[in-house]
Amino acid sequence: MSIRHRLTGDDGAGGMLALTVAAGALAFSLVALTFFSVIPAKARTNAAADSAAIAAAESASIQSAAQSCDIAAEAATLNRATLLGCEVVGDEATVTVGREIFTTMFSVTARAAVPRSTPQTSTANGAIPTEDLIVISYPGVRSDPPVYLRADAAAALVQMLDAYHSQTGNYLPVDEGYRDLAAQQRVFDEYGWPRAAIPGTSNHGQAVAVDFVNPPVVRGAPPHAWLTDNAAQFGFEPLTDPDEPWHWDYTR
Numbered sequence: 103m104s105i106r107h108r109l110t111g112d113d114g115a116g117g118m119l120a121l122t123v124a125a126g127a128l129a130f131s132l133v134a135l136t137f138f139s140v141i142p143a144k145a146r147t148n149a150a151a152d153s154a155a156i157a158a159a160e161s162a163s164i165q166s167a168a169q170s171c172d173i174a175a176e177a178a179t180l181n182r183a184t185l186l187g188c189e190v191v192g193d194e195a196t197v198t199v200g201r202e203i204f205t206t207m208f209s210v211t212a213r214a215a216v217p218r219s220t221p222q223t224s225t226a227n228g229a230i231p232t233e234d235l236i237v238i239s240y241p242g243v244r245s246d247p248p249v250y251l252r253a254d255a256a257a258a259l260v261q262m263l264d265a266y267h268s269q270t271g272n273y274l275p276v277d278e279g280y281r282d283l284a285a286q287q288r289v290f291d292e293y294g295w296p297r298a299a300i301p302g303t304s305n306h307g308q309a310v311a312v313d314f315v316n317p318p319v320v321r322g323a324p325p326h327a328w329l330t331d332n333a334a335q336f337g338f339e340p341l342t343d344p345d346e347p348w349h350w351d352y353t354r
């Protein structure tokens with residue numbers, strides 16, 4: 103008896119069994135297909151909603167609300183979804199997108215807003231806007247270009263200059279205050295470290311350092327001796343490392 107013959111002989115029952123198995127497998131496949139397709143499809147709908155909302159929000163500050171919603175619709179289409187709703191208020195967009203999965207429409211609502219950086223005063227070394235600083239207007243102080251200092255350092259310096267003038271009848275000559283990064287780079291290129299601070303680290307970049315003209319503000323000279331005796335009460339300390347008798351830092 104050949105194998106073929108045996109199979110032929112079993113034909114009836116074997117056929118029924120095969121049909122049942124096939125039907126079961128088909129049913130299982132459909133369930134599995136549905137299960138494994140719906141989940142990613144829903145995830146894609148979420149993603150479509152997110153991208154549409156983000157697209158609308160990103161364009162909200164430069165486009166009208168209607169134009170932002172057109173962009174959201176395009177983003178939804180690119181993700182094979184349909185824009186069902188869109189509302190843009192300020193920089194915030196709320197969108198609803200739909201996607202048909204096995205004849206059922208799934209819809210997802212997403213909201214996005216783009217954070218806007220609020221203009222902030224920079225206090226980064228060498229990057230302080232001069233409009234945030236004070237111009238020192240006083241006899242003996244360089245006026246062109248002007249000397250800028252942080253407001254508290256400026257007030258303290260003027261008090262100190264006043265005190266010097268009332269006690270000596272002379273004026274302390276000042277020729278440097280705030281120095282931006284580019285200016286500090288020029289000084290650094292000219293003098294090198296340690297005579298010049300590395301750009302981004304100088305107290306001149308914080309608008310709290312003052313350079314008096316030297317001479318006369320050199321060690322042993324009367325103006326320097328006066329500063330040594332009096333500067334501390336106004337909040338100024340000498341720079342000693344490296345030794346720069348003309349350079350004083352406001353340290354309060």
Ligand SMILES: [Zn+2]
Binds near residue numbers: 278311312313349350
């Ligand atoms: Zn200096």
